[in-house]
Amino acid sequence: xxxxxxxxxxxxxxxxxxxxxxxxxxxxxxxxxxxxxxxxxxxxxxxxxxxxxxxxxxxxxxxxxxxxxxxxxxxxxxxxxxxxxxxxxxxxxxxxxxxxxxxxxxxxxxxxxxxxxxxxxxxxxxxxxxxxxxxxxxxxxxxxxxxxxxxx
Numbered sequence: 001x002x003x004x005x006x007x008x009x010x011x012x013x014x015x016x017x018x019x020x021x022x023x024x025x026x027x028x029x030x031x032x033x034x035x036x037x038x039x040x041x042x043x044x045x046x047x048x049x050x051x052x053x054x055x056x057x058x059x060x061x062x063x064x065x066x067x068x069x070x071x072x073x074x075x076x077x078x079x080x081x082x083x084x085x086x087x088x089x090x091x092x093x094x095x096x097x098x099x100x101x102x103x104x105x106x107x108x109x110x111x112x113x114x115x116x117x118x119x120x121x122x123x124x125x126x127x128x129x130x131x132x133x134x135x136x137x138x139x140x141x142x143x144x145x146x147x148x149x150x151x152x
Contacts, residue, residue: 025125032121037114042067042077044118047086047103047111056103059092063101086110 007015026041033039039047049066050056058066064074078101081087086107092098103111130138 028125029118029121033114033118036117037110039110039114040077040080042069042073043081043086044111044114046074046077046081046101047107047114050087050101050103051108051111053103056108057090057100060089060099060101081107 030041033041033044037044045067046063049063050058060074060078061071064071067074069077078087078089082089084106086104088102088104090100090102092100127135
C-alpha cells in the first residue's frame with residue numbers, strides 16, 4: 001500500500017486557512033441575508049441568477065447546475081421562495097418534464113433592496129480585507145480549483 005502524500009506545513013496552512021475563512025465568510029453572509037432580507041444565501045443566489053437571466057427565468061435543471069446544488073435542494077428552496085411570492089414556476093411548453101423558475105416583481109424588488117447590504121457584507125468580510133494583489137492571487141487560485149473540478 002502506498003503512503004499518503006501528507007500535507008507539508010505550507011499546504012496544511014493553506015488548507016486550514018481556506019476552511020476557516022470559507023466557513024466564517026459563509027456564516028457571516030448567511031446571517032446578514034437572514035437579518036436584513038429574510039433570505040438564506042442559496043435563496044439570494046437563486047434570485048440573483050433569475051434576475052440576470054433573459055425574461056427572469058431559467059429551467060430548474062439548468063439553475064441547479066449553475067448553483068452547484070441537487071435538483072431536490074433547488075426544488076425545496078424555490079418552493080420556499082414561491083410561498084413568499086418571490087418566484088413562480090411555469091411548465092416548459094416544449095418539454096412536459098421541464099419546469100422554469102420565474103422571478104416575480106416582488107422577488108426582483110426584494111433582491112434590489114437586499115443587494116446593497118449583501119455587497120457591503122461581502123466587502124467587509126473578504127474584498128476589503130485583501131489588497132489588489134491578494135485579490136488577484138485569490139481569484140486566480142480559486143478560479144483554477146473551480147475549473148479543475150468542473151472538468152472532473
